[in-house]
Amino acid sequence: MTSIKQFQVTFDCAEPERVARFWCQVLGYVVPSPPEGFxxxxxxxxSLPPERQGSAFACVDPSGVGPRLLFLRVPEGKVVKNRVHLDVRVGTGLVGAERLAALEAECARLVELGAVRVRLLTADDYNESCLVMQDVEGNEFCLD
Known part of the structure; x- marks a missing residue:
């Protein structure tokens, strides 16, 4: 039997610390302690060479359950839709107007943090409603 592997989710971005701190606020994550000696x-x-300064930042789930998020500076900007995205689960178990209210409330909180509302995907025969959003650098995610 194969063992379960731990993983981290890595974001390419222009400003790693800014994007990491945004996601800390979204998910209730924290910035880990600095390396020993700092x-x-x-x-x-x-302490890093000038070209490496500001090139990476991370945040972690304080309970140790969720994956570590790593943010790496890359030279190119975002140009197309993400192929992978995070679903932030705020409406689990809710349906109809109650679900929409939970999504809208979280959307309003995240917009204050710098997120952008993209569109509401309304419930159909197979899926409940969700809200498509973008983080502070335009990476898509869903409030689900």
């Missing part, structure tokens, strides 16, 4: 992440960052 009081802060800024201290660690300053």
């Amino acid at each position: 009081a802060t992440w800024d201290d660690f960052d300053q």
